[in-house]
Amino acid sequence: MQGLTPPERPASPPRRRRACIPCTNAKARCNFTDLDGGPDDAVCESRVASLEDRLDALTTAIEAQNALTSRSLGIGGSSNPSLIPGLTHAQSPAQAQSPVVPATSSPASSTSASRLSPAAPRQGSTSWPSSKPSVQPPPMGLSWPQAERILAIYRDICLYNFPFVWIPGHMTAQELCESKPCLFRAVMLSSAPLPVARLKKMKRNVIAYISQRMLVEEERSLDVLQGLLIVIAWADLQSLYDQQITNLTYLATGYAHNLGITKIPRELLKQIGMDNAPDDVRAAKDINVPKAPSSDEMRAFLGVYYLLSINSGQFGRNTTMRSQYVDFCADALAQAGEYPSDFLLQQVVRLMQIEDRISEFFGSANDTARGRPLLFLVDENVTTLRAELDSILESLTYTELAKRLPHCSPDQIDHFARYFDLTRQYLLVRLYEPATYLGDLPENSVEPGGRHQYRATALQNCLVAANAFFETVTNVPATSARFQALAAPGQTGFVMVICSRLLVVDAPDWDAAAARRILDFSDFLAKIIGRLQVAEERRKVNVEHFVRETRVLGVTQEEMDEPGRYAGTSQKTAYIKAWYENRLRQMDEAAAAGGHAAAPLSSEPMYIEERLLGRPWYRLAGSAGPRWFVGLLEGSAWNFDDVQMSNQTN
Known part of the structure; x- marks a missing residue:
């Protein structure tokens, strides 16, 4: 028994190791293998570690793929190797196009690679450190340099002539496009020096875009209304008799009502004890009318009033937006003085209010729905309106405008002074024009010798105002015709038509031959024709310069040669001139024969x-x-x- 050795004691099972730190944080089970180290090892070959290795490899591969994409885009956009992103002076374009995608080998290699270049953030991260989002080109086939230049043209010449939509001077074209896409498109359409064919396409696209947002998407935004106002006032629709003008004008009016900017704010109504006034918009539309409207909303409201008044006056309709709120908005903007054009806006609105009152008192030549008073009954109203008009124009002389607008150049001041003088002469023609169609004094008048006194005096005053109007028109630079808003062409056409009446009409106590000696209508028409021809030539030159300098692509010679609106208006003016001279010739022949005109x-x-x-x-x-x-x-x-x-x- 003593020689026998005791049997070997079986080995104890391996002690369970403590989980490593990564597995503990991930609440995962460690994967131990026979190759594991001793109990002092702190890291195991776990699923978390394997996943980290794979993520590092994928991150490196994504980085390489992004570098390849950016380099290929740089090569496609520029032929200069120095402009290719990521290409150093020691590399060639061929080398740049063949980046090496690192292999997903070991954690060590991945770690070393991550030290050389920062890894891209994983999904869910907020930013990428090196790549910038690509800038989208502007709409309507323009480039950003072209858009900036068009915006500068609008600011320089058009902004003050229609002060109901203001664009801050610090705002770039890209910022305007992002914040107010409708207004951006309307500005590009109104001021782009492009061929007529391209402007027609742009006009259709802009109107379609505004209609999509307004009617289809039912969007309620001040941007949509501002863009629509610019289209009506500037977008080559300056003929008031284009049916599209009426459609767009009343569309803007209804849209302004839906925005809730056409009525006095409720807080102001409470102050004057009228807070129980009914709303003109449905409460179900969930429209929150602000306590105090913004300055942009008040300008837009006045712009709608201005355009609607022009349209209503020309077609003999009553203006539906004439109210106390018009005075409130105009005075508030002028007193605040947020922008330099607000003073001009107030004066434009005041002159338009006088024109509305003229239409209200006398009607118009094409208004057949209302009865007309006798001519002598309106004499008192004529005196009152004439005094108000003269009072307004006293503060709009060159000297007064220079004091009010110290930031403007002398040329701008001169332009504003001429504009207000033209408006004054036009309103005087409107004021005395009823003498051409209103009834005379009754037969049993107490003034037997004064039956025709009122008419002859009114016709004479109308002739003097028309003569002064044409004197001013023919002295304004021809190039300014391009940058006249909606009202100016209508005013000129109206005065021309009234002159054709005054110079051939056969009325008691009215000497038409003497009137023709005072106002040489044929000579004025010849000057206007020349101005329109100069304006058309200047338009073509501006288009050629813009197309060449900004590199507008795809412009054909046929597009460049297409005549614009001024060429057509010049032909029509020449046609009227030929008719007028032919009419005078017939009258002279009839007078020489001792009879009436043949x-x-x-x-x-x-x-x-x-x-x-x-x-x-x-x-x-x-x-x-x-x-x-x-x-x-x-x-x-x-x-x-x-x-x-x-x-x-x-």
């Missing part, structure tokens, strides 16, 4: 049949000559710009 020949474009107490003012000789067409209403002597150029006889 009936017009069938080849005469058009002649006037003036009847002070009857209508129509104009009638056509067969189907020959131009047709005075006023959109929804015909037979009125208000239109000039849309004269049809047909001169064919049956």
